[in-house]
Amino acid sequence: xxxxxxxxxxxxxxxxxxxxxxxxxxxxxxxxxxxxxxxxxxxxxxxxxxxxxxxxxxxxxxxxxxxxxxxxxxxxxxxxxxxxxxxxxxxxxxxxxxxxxxxxxxxxxxxxxxxxxxxxxxxxxxxxxxxxxxxxxxxxxxxxxxxxxxxxxxxxxxxxxxxxxxxxxxxxxxxxxxxxxxxxxxxxxxxxxxxxxxxxxxxxxxxxxxxxxxxxxxxxxxxxxxxxxxxxxxxxxxxxxxxxxxxxxxxxxxxxxxxxxxxxxxxxxxxxxxxxxxxxxxxxxxxxxxxx
Amino acid sequence: xxxxxxxxxxxxxxxxxxxxxxxxxxxxxxxxxxxxxxxxxxxxxxxxxxxxxxxxxxxxxxxxxxxxxxxxxxxxxxxxxxxxxxxxxxxxxxxxxxxxxxxxxxxxxxxxxxxxxxxxxxxxxxxxxxxxxxxxxxxxxxxxxxxxxxxxxxxxxxxxxxxxxxxxxxxxxxxxxxxxxxxxxxxxxxxxxxxxxxxxxxxxxxxxxxxxxxxxxxxxxxxxxxxxxxxxxxxxxxxxxxxxxxxxxxxxxxxxxxxxxxxxxxxxxxxxxxxxxxxxxxxxxxxxxxxxxxxxxxxxxxxxxxxxxxxxxxxxx
Numbered sequence: 001x002x003x004x005x006x007x008x009x010x011x012x013x014x015x016x017x018x019x020x021x022x023x024x025x026x027x028x029x030x031x032x033x034x035x036x037x038x039x040x041x042x043x044x045x046x047x048x049x050x051x052x053x054x055x056x057x058x059x060x061x062x063x064x065x066x067x068x069x070x071x072x073x074x075x076x077x078x079x080x081x082x083x084x085x086x087x088x089x090x091x092x093x094x095x096x097x098x099x100x101x102x103x104x105x106x107x108x109x110x111x112x113x114x115x116x117x118x119x120x121x122x123x124x125x126x127x128x129x130x131x132x133x134x135x136x137x138x139x140x141x142x143x144x145x146x147x148x149x150x151x152x153x154x155x156x157x158x159x160x161x162x163x164x165x166x167x168x169x170x171x172x173x174x175x176x177x178x179x180x181x182x183x184x185x186x187x188x189x190x191x192x193x194x195x196x197x198x199x200x201x202x203x204x205x206x207x208x209x210x211x212x213x214x215x216x217x218x219x220x221x222x223x224x225x226x227x228x229x230x231x232x233x234x235x236x237x238x239x240x241x242x243x244x245x246x247x248x249x250x251x252x253x254x255x256x257x258x259x260x261x262x263x264x265x266x267x268x269x270x271x272x273x274x275x276x277x278x279x280x281x282x283x284x285x286x287x288x289x290x291x292x
Numbered sequence: 293x294x295x296x297x298x299x300x301x302x303x304x305x306x307x308x309x310x311x312x313x314x315x316x317x318x319x320x321x322x323x324x325x326x327x328x329x330x331x332x333x334x335x336x337x338x339x340x341x342x343x344x345x346x347x348x349x350x351x352x353x354x355x356x357x358x359x360x361x362x363x364x365x366x367x368x369x370x371x372x373x374x375x376x377x378x379x380x381x382x383x384x385x386x387x388x389x390x391x392x393x394x395x396x397x398x399x400x401x402x403x404x405x406x407x408x409x410x411x412x413x414x415x416x417x418x419x420x421x422x423x424x425x426x427x428x429x430x431x432x433x434x435x436x437x438x439x440x441x442x443x444x445x446x447x448x449x450x451x452x453x454x455x456x457x458x459x460x461x462x463x464x465x466x467x468x469x470x471x472x473x474x475x476x477x478x479x480x481x482x483x484x485x486x487x488x489x490x491x492x493x494x495x496x497x498x499x500x501x502x503x504x505x506x507x508x509x510x511x512x513x514x515x516x517x518x519x520x521x522x523x524x525x526x527x528x529x530x531x532x533x534x535x536x537x538x539x540x541x542x543x544x545x546x547x548x549x550x551x552x553x554x555x556x557x558x559x560x561x562x563x564x565x566x567x568x569x570x571x572x573x574x575x576x577x578x579x580x581x582x583x584x585x586x587x588x589x590x591x592x593x594x595x596x597x598x599x600x601x602x603x604x605x606x607x608x609x
Contacts, residue, residue: 029428134311137592139584141550142565146577149569150322226437230551233439234566246439253443253555257451267440275435282431 020211023287030283033276040273044092053083055090056241066259076261078251088265091243095225095270098159098244099277102224105163107217110170111206117171118178119201129175136168144227148236155238158231162224170216177209211288215281222277229270245270297600301593312585313366317359320578366582372575376568381579385561389546391461392553392560396545398476399483404538407488411495415530416522418500426492433489438482442555445478459557479556483549487541494537499530528602535598539591546587 024030053059058081059073067077075084117128147153147161181187182205190204231237232246240247245266252262346352353361365371371381414423450458457463457475502508503526511521546561553562561580568576 029431130307130311133308134315137308137312137585137588138315138581139544139588142577142581142584145550145565145569146319146581149572149577150319222435229437230439233437234551234554236569249439249443256443256447260447260451263440263443263447267437267443270437271432271435271440274437275432278431278435 020287024283027283027286029279030286033279033283036272036276037280040092040269040276041096044089044096047089048086048093051083051086051089053086055087055243056082057086058082066255066262068259069261075265076259078262079255084248084262084265087243087248088245088269091245091248091266092269094155094238094242094244095228095246096273098155098162098228098238099221099225099273101159102162102166102228103217103220105160106167106220106224107170107213109164110167110216111174111213113167114171114174114176115178115201115206118175119182119197119205121179125175128171132168132171135165140165141227141230144231145234145236148231153237155242158228158237159224162227166220166223166227170213170220173212173216174209177212178205181205181208211284215285215288218277218281218284222274222281225270225274225277298597301596305589305593308589309586310363312589313363313582314359316578316581316585317362320574321355371579371582374568374576375573376571376576381576384576385564385579385583388559388561388564390560391558392546392549392562395476395479395483395553395558395560396542396549399480399487399545400538400542402480403484403487403491406484407491407495410488411492411534412499412522412527412530414492414496415499415503416518427496430489430493433485434493436485436489438486439551439555441485442478442482442552445481446555449478459555461559479549479552479558482552482555483545487545490541491534491538494534495530498533499526502526502530532599532602535602536592536595539595539598540588543584543587543591 059067059077061067061081066079067073067081069076073083073085075088077083078087113128113132117125144161144165148158151157151161153161178201182200187200187204190200195204228237228244229246229249232244233250235247235250237246238244240251248266249263249270252259252266256263369382371385373379374381374384377384410426414426417423445456446458449456456477458478461472461475463471463475499522503522508521508526511525512518516524549558549560550562550565552558553560554566557563565577565580567573568580
């Protein structure tokens with residue numbers, strides 16, 4: 001038998017957050033993803049200040065058909081003589097922005113609906129969860145497409161549409177957390193001390209559900225980016241001249257045979273960004289929801 | 293499988309379908325100008341004809357009554373006329389179902405054949421170099437945008453190598469099995485990549501959980517060899533978490549592999565959806581949405597039935 005020596009006694013207590021950070025930092029793929037995302041964020045925010053072109057500025061030497069990669073135009077130019085690298089960077093601003101804000105909306109909606117449902121139970125729970133089931137049953141991409149033909153969305157409205165259609169997973173998750181946590185002794189104690197519904201939900205239960213919520217929120221960033229790109233790729237999302245990675249790819253697909261250098265970078269950006277987001281999500285899952 | 297279980301599940305779907313129909317109905321009425329707006333700028337629709345449409349669909353009646361009329365029409369199969377073609381919506385959808393089933397069925401079949409052994413092997417050899425590599429690859433597969441992988445395949449195999457046709461279902465004047473398979477190759481690959489990645493992860497995690505259970509140790513203790521244990525004892529239980537995902541993915545592809553079918557000009561449901569979007573063909577879009585949602589609800593029920601078949605505790609529970 002293994003001798004249970006004093007050295008196996010629990011190590012000195014560390015703050016849970018510190019433990020989670022340590023676990024996250026040991027996750028190589030997650031750290032790689034995080035570094036990539038930070039770098040990408042810095043590039044799309046600051047690079048436009050250093051680029052000599054604007055996203056809709058035309059170089060009339062290269063008009064009519066796509067221009068090749070050159071020292072002047074690192075990633076070439078599109079058929080209207082616009083610098084592809086500049087458009088890629090500006091497109092990243094829009095795509096990342098939609099991804100982040102879409103995830104924020106989806107997380108706030110999902111958390112609110114899940115929290116109310118799990119906390120109050122009863123009729124409210126039944127109504128909200130039936131509604132969630134209904135939303136889960138309608139195929140998402142077609143519904144997003146449909147709404148975007150109806151409303152010809154501005155980027156802001158598009159963020160609302162995307163965020164408003166991907167909250168269901170989060171809602172179910174948060175509901176399950178609230179159902180379990182509301183029965184704990186510490187919640188009962190707080191209730192006995194006279195805490196009301198809102199205080200119990202926000203002050204006592206929500207902080208303990210932050211782990212799963214942040215994992216879901218991270219993954220929602222990837223989903224939003226993917227959805228906006230798909231929509232813009234099909235020509236129903238954000239419309240040119242405002243570039244996004246999706247509509248850049250749409251424009252490049254017409255020139256695929258003669259100018260593949262236009263089609264590869266936007267897709268690569270979407271792919272790497274979503275991959276990095278998923279890695280970070282996985283790292284957060286391991287760090288915040290340790291399974292023994 | 294008890295009949296009551298089946299009836300209970302089917303009855304449970306009715307409120308869900310009613311909820312879906314309410315939301316879709318609300319969306320038609322949210323459309324700027326309402327459901328007749330699309331006819332208004334069509335010169336071949338006279339004011340009399342417009343009035344007739346309004347009367348026929350009861351659009352001059354109160355909204356709740358309109359909903360009931362619309363619901364009745366949907367249930368009885370009168371899904372209205374396509375604005376683009378003037379033919380019945382239901383018939384048009386059914387005509388496009390064949391190509392989509394061909395594409396989706398093949399992609400799903402291949403995905404299952406690849407994902408099942410892949411996920412099982414990774415779980416059984418957890419932490420091995422191959423498992424780590426495949427886990428990384430499955431993340432890549434999930435993160436790969438289908439519209440980009442489709443373009444890359446077209447670039448390599450159609451533009452550079454010239455060995456596969458870039459679009460369509462068959463060459464004009466051809467249609468032999470080889471020709472059809474050549475047209476299927478790229479869209480099937482694009483669809484399969486994503487599903488293989490996601491399914492193999494579900495199967496892997498299901499298998500990892502099951503392999504840690506006591507009855508597996510008992511099976512080993514009885515002297516069964518590893519693959520005997522994995523296949524005969526563990527696989528059935530490990531499949532349960534993956535069943536829902538597989539069922540839903542299948543329906544999602546049938547109800548519109550919108551992007552893949554568009555890139556490869558595949559004449560199926562997904563392409564019909566985009567064509568209808570471009571033509572602002574609302575009756576067709578509503579029909580497609582209704583059919584897609586119905587499919588998802590049915591897929592959930594079928595997944596539950598498969599659960600019950602795989603796990604007797606659910607059957608009697």
